[in-house]
């Protein structure tokens with residue numbers, strides 16, 4: 139459950155403007171869909187990388203705001219979210235690598251959305267066909283007597299060896315260019331920061347079809363066999379598959 143208690147008063151370092159933000163005591167990270175590029179769908183938590191626009195026009199990151207105090211309530215304004223349309227301006231005027239990184243991650247997610255939609259439609263259609271085939275092979279042959287005795291109709295179980303395909307992923311030049319710049323920024327990190335970003339970096343290389351570099355980035359990830367994301371991305375690199383992939387936790 140996400141719990142909020144009062145507000146935090148934060149100041150932006152660009153102009154000193156103060157804002158009141160909800161003071162989260164605990165956060166709900168549940169989502170209906172996870173994607174290998176880090177996008178979560180149906181999540182109660184925003185996917186916006188903490189990017190905001192200060193009233194002075196500067197793009198800022200929530201983590202870089204300075205906490206002034208906490209309060210039960212406040213009349214101070216909240217901080218505006220950054221829309222997709224503002225991202226090119228944000229990238230062009232980014233005051234730091236951190237801000238450019240956040241904006242480019244949002245662009246990466248945004249540009250993958252049309253693939254996500256094609257993927258969902260393709261998967262739904264294939265699953266519907268699998269189910270139709272199964273139902274045709276398992277007709278409801280119950281007699282009126284069976285029904286009277288409340289015998290259950292055959293109930294669908296997805297056959298284990300059913301086809302699982304998805305559309306080919308062909309990034310546009312705009313997507314390619316953004317992923318290239320993003321992976322350059324992330325690869326220039328070192329030590330703790332590089333390890334922290336190793337999974338998105340591996341995924342970026344993979345979606346560009348740069349599998350050797352993806353594998354090297356993956357080698358820097360702390361090995362946890364129970365990590366669904368790590369296992370899935372590792373498998374896709376070995377299979378030389380560049381498509382963003384949906385999964386569930």
Ligand SMILES: [Zn+2]
Pocket residue numbers: 150151152153154155192193194195196
């Ligand atoms: Zn400002």
